[in-house]
Amino acid sequence: MNLLWIILVLLVGVVATHWIAAAAGGRIAPPLIQIAAGAVIGLTTNFGVTLQPELFFLLFLPPLLFLDGWRVPKRDLQDNAAIVLSLAFGLVFFTVLGVGLMLHAILPAMPLPVCFALAAVLSPTDVVAATAMVTHVPIPRRLLRILEGEALFNDASGLVCLRLAVAVMMTGTFPFWPSLGGLAWAAVGGVALGLAFSWAIASVKLWVVARLGENTSSQILISLLNPYGAYVLADAIGCSPVLAAVAAGMMMSWIEVSGQALAVTRIRRNAVWETLQFALNGAIFLLLGEQLPGIMARVDAGAAESGHAGLGWLAIYVLAVIAALAVLRFIWVWISVFIWLRLNKEFAHGQRLPNGRLVLAMSVAGVRGTVTLAGALSLPLFLPDGSAFPSRDLAILIAAGVILGSLILANVGLPRLLKGVPLPQExxxxxxxxxxxxxxxxxxxxxxxxxxxxxxxxxxxxxxxxxxxxxxxxxxxxxxxxxxxxxxxxxxxxxxxxxxxxxxxxxxxxxxxxxxxxxxxxxxxxxxxxxxxxxxxxxxxxxxx
Known part of the structure; x- marks a missing residue:
């Protein structure tokens, strides 16, 4: 099937699955419906889409991350900066360590560096999935903003951990200090480049408009190219392209409220971006579902790599990983909120301990998405000596199972955990x-x-x-x-x-x-x-x- 037909089927699928979600009355989150529809497409058509991680990251991540950085309320992000950064970096490293060791304990056949690589792709939550899962759930504003902020920044730390683990597996050495320096450069350089790039584009655009007048269509097209430019440039110089796209969106937010663009430009630009977000979000989950039949075909190979034959053992591994992720997340969030309450007594209103129900909701809301699957698929096929990369199929199977399991858990658990929770006025x-x-x-x-x-x-x-x-x-x-x-x-x-x-x-x-x-x-x-x-x-x- 050629590329044009694939695009048309995906777009029709996005519309149809949203209709189905609306008909279901919001009881089933759209991502789950889209994954199921994608699996049906994969089983009944000859799509044969090969999800290339580099191409997937380049096509889908820049505009979605840019838009989330653009729309996230900056004051809320600033107010919750300590907790957001704790989750985006501290929790990721804590999860990589804890889940990596747990995987090696239950899967001794999987080398320790591969266990850490799998834990790294599982550690960051997915910004698209997290936003989609809470769309129809009444959720406290502060909790929602923390989830959004965390998902914006934790991809960078997770991908750095993934590269480090793969490097250890490929070379047999552990470059700690170079990796630490690389993390600092990726984070600081990515944010700085994204801010500077978006500001430079806006300055040039303003200079041209002042002399030639404003053309609405060209202004919209420039805004669409902005995230791709920041992403590609950051990737070329070794910074975090993820953080560059997010930072470019944040600068765009500041530029937008400057009032420099015409009213009609802002109206049409918002309409274009909302449509693009709608299409890309749905297409991501349809593609994830379309990959499932091919992934399930690897069950036998994955079971053989684990040392235990059968689908039942793989299900046990997936459930164990989901439980470990939730427990580690609960512990880290509880401790983070506890410390915040002690350091900010004037805002705690006499509360000494975290609300266990909200902390549990935070744990359940940490869903994984297609970024996790793309990270797993990016594992090398071969080692430097030409032998197959160990436990690669098993890692992909577990990653896919955790994605589905976390989405189902959030769809079932969040409405029940948040039911009756008072939503404070703002x-x-x-x-x-x-x-x-x-x-x-x-x-x-x-x-x-x-x-x-x-x-x-x-x-x-x-x-x-x-x-x-x-x-x-x-x-x-x-x-x-x-x-x-x-x-x-x-x-x-x-x-x-x-x-x-x-x-x-x-x-x-x-x-x-x-x-x-x-x-x-x-x-x-x-x-x-x-x-x-x-x-x-x-x-x-x-x-x-």
Whole structure:
């Protein structure tokens, strides 16, 4: 089957599986449905897709990581930085050590470096899977932000551990200090390069726009190429391409709220990125399911490598690994939260011990995804002496089983663990949004006041239009409805529409000033800017008719 048909089938499968998930009422997470559909495709067609890890990482990871870095609330990430970094780095190393030793204990036929390599690909959670699994689950905001932040950064530490373990297996030496230096360079260099690359692209783009004007389509295409450029450049100089893509997205978030792009550009760009995210997320899990029939064909070889024949033993190994991952994660999260409570007593509100139910939910929510499978498939086929890489098929089988098991566990366990858990209000967020709306309305009224100064012969009609628009803003300032949008009468004058645009641009400028001065968070700014963009685009369209 040629590439075009594969792409078409995948896109149709993404749409169909989301319909099935909606028909199931959210009881089954879309990733599980997509994996099942992918397995059906693999069994009933001659796709024969070979999941090449390097190509998979390059095609799928940059835009998805970029978008997650772009959309993750920076203030929440900053507030939870200690716990996020503890999970993204400390927990990964703790998991590699614990699961690696456990694997060697239950699978003595698997060499210790291979055990650590398998533990390394299993240690990081998957950002796509983690986000997809909690979409329809009522989850405390803080818990959700920690999961998102952890999944953004732990791929880098896991892949570094994987390279180290493979190097030990291939060379028989343990380059500790070079590996430690490589980790530092990968992390710091990747973040710095991603930030610098995204800023440089934005600066060049702004310079061109100032001289040639803004073309919406080219702006959107540049935003799509941005993550790939950061990823490829970081990989070429030995930095972490994963962290480079995430950091580029974070810089994009800061650039977005600068208000430099046209409203129509921001609206269309968001629509394109949302569609791309929808398609790529679904395609990833469909491809994972499509690989399962081929992976299951290796059961006999994998069983022979383990020293115990039969599918039952492989299932025992998979369950043991899932249990070990959950236990190690529970221990690390509990200790991390306990230390945080002791160091931040003013925010603990008298709580001395972590909430065991939420810690258990954090453990269950640590799902693995296709990055884990791609990491397992990236294990070399042969050793330097030409002999087969030991236990490779067994490692791939266990990785695939852990992915499925962790997704099923999260789908079944999370709703039950979080059922009845009170979801605290976010007063700070509500207060920030209310304050931002007030400041934006005041800025719009001030702009209308300046527009109402005497300027020409048709003063009476223009002043009437100013008064009409200003009355709308005064009413909105008094009511402060959370979702008020600009209303336009069918017989409105073009002068009134232009004044609405003037006022909306003043609102946008006020919102940009608030986020730049750190008085509101970036996610609130994006929400409010989206409202002003939609209203501005509507009035500009009406004024052209």
């Amino acid at each position: 007063p700070r967020q509500d207060q920030q949004e209310r304050m931002a709306r007030i400041e934006a309305a005041k800025a719009a009224i001030a702009a209308l006041g300046r527009a109402g100064e005497p300027q020409g012969p048709e003063e009476g009609r223009r002043l009437a239009a100013v008064a009409l628009v200003a009355d709308y803003y005064q009413h909105r300032l008094a009511q402060l409805q959370p979702e008020v949008r600009g209303a336009q009468e069918e017989d409105a004058l073009h002068a009134e529409e232009r004044l609405h645009v003037l006022a909306l641009r003043a609102e946008s400028a006020a919102i940009v000033g608030l986020v730049r001065s750190h008085r509101i968070s970036s996610d609130i700014a994006r929400k409010l800017l989206r409202e002003t963009d939609l209203a501005e685009a509507a009035f500009e369209t009406a004024s052209e008719d």
